[in-house]
Amino acid sequence: MFRRILIGILLFISIQGFAQKEDRMNHFINGLMSKMTLDEKVGQLNLIAPGGEIQTGEAGSSNVEAKIKEGKVGALFAVTGVERIRHFQEMAVKESRSIHFTITEEELKFFNSNLQWIAEHGDFKVFIGTDSENVKEAKFSFSIAA
Numbered sequence: 001m002f003r004r005i006l007i008g009i010l011l012f013i014s015i016q017g018f019a020q021k022e023d024r025m026n027h028f029i030n031g032l033m034s035k036m037t038l039d040e041k042v043g044q045l046n047l048i049a050p051g052g053e054i055q056t057g058e059a060g061s062s063n064v065e066a067k068i069k070e071g072k073v074g075a076l077f078a079v080t081g082v083e084r085i086r087h088f089q090e091m092a093v094k095e096s097r098s099i100h101f102t103i104t105e106e107e108l109k110f111f112n113s114n115l116q117w118i119a120e121h122g123d124f125k126v127f128i129g130t131d132s133e134n135v136k137e138a139k140f141s142f143s144i145a146a
Helices: 001-035 038-043 064-069 082-095
Strands: 122-129 137-142
Touching: 064 082
Parallel strands: none
Antiparallel strands: 122 137
C-alpha cells in the first residue's frame, strides 16, 4: 500500500514539473509569435532549396536572399558549408527585422520666426539607436496636401 501511495505521489510531482516547463515554453513561443506579422507567419510555411527542386508555397527557389529579408522563408533545404549557413542565419536575424512608426504633421510642427506653429514640407532624417554610437538612419519626405 505504501508503495502505491509513493508511486502516485512521484508520478504527480513529475507531471506537475513537466506541465510547468510546458507553460514556460508556450509563453515563450506566444511571445515570439505576437511579434511576427501575418505575412511573416505565413512565410514560415515556405520551405525552399536554393538552386534546388524541392519547394512549397510562393517562395520557390529563386531570389532566396530577398525572400529571407522579407520573412517569407521558414526553412532552407540542401544548404551546405558553414559559411553559407551562417550567412543565411545572420541575414534572417539581422536583416529581416524593421521598425515601423508613424510621424504625424503635428509632430513635425515648430514655431517659426513669426511665432506661428507650423509644419514645413521637405526632406527629413530620423535617427534610431541605443546610444550615439549605434545609430540607424532613415529618410522621409513630408508635403502639405493642398
